[in-house]
């Protein structure tokens with residue numbers, strides 16, 4: 001794999017950063033994961049807009065214009081064979097001379113790292129009629145109050161995912177003060193009596209790019225949809241649960257805490273949405 005580090009493309013084995021990098025010392029940085037299908041970066045403008053926002057919230061200088069970021073993503077993708085892959089992109093505040101919590105003054109150059117990973121183009125949405133769905137667990141959301149920033153500080157998310165994997169599930173779905181927030185690395189939708197709902201944007205969740213697309217497709221296709229607070233009781237009693245992310249698309253959750261969700265199979269509302277979703281993606285990425 002070729003990676004990009006601070007201005008240079010190189011083999012991943014050659015990439016080196018200092019242990020004084022604030023990303024290593026304080027998780028002082030942000031990231032994005034941008035999917036590409038047939039070599040076409042999907043929703044890259046939206047991802048780069050969120051990157052700008054995350055950097056702005058942390059007062060980290062954005063080293064590149066949107067055009068340059070896009071060019072770098074495209075180049076790295078091509079150098080690694082294009083096709084179906086995700087581009088991982090990380091910006092930290094940089095490598096300071098000494099370990100000090102306060103931001104270095106004057107500011108130092110940020111550290112920029114990018115890599116790619118193969119992506120399976122066959123997700124649940126590509127087979128709405130034969131998808132079997134996945135298992136999830138529910139858990140208390142232990143994270144900080146700025147989950148809207150896509151920060152590399154992912155220890156709670158990693159612990160929660162591990163908890164899910166240990167019980168044979170793919171995701172931990174989180175509640176805070178009795179209300180649904182999101183998954184450890186996904187946004188969550190519930191369906192009851194045909195009505196789709198997802199929690200509104202706030203400091204408690206990440207504004208997912210896939211979440212936005214799902215909402216757009218629900219509205220465009222006149223599927224009954226609400227952005228509103230969803231209680232834990234509603235989550236546990238939902239007919240359907242979906243999780244969404246750039247690498248998972250929209251995936252049906254058919255069991256929660258070992259108990260079936262609805263009939264324990266992907267629901268009809270999900271199937272309708274999945275058909276629209278895959279059609280939309282094919283049109284953009286000309287499959």
Ligand code: PMP
Nearest residue numbers: 185186187206208209210245246
């Ligand atoms: N929430 C969290 C906590 C995440 O880590 C992610 C994926 N990075 C998402 C939601 C989904 O966001 P997206 O659709 O932009 O991949």
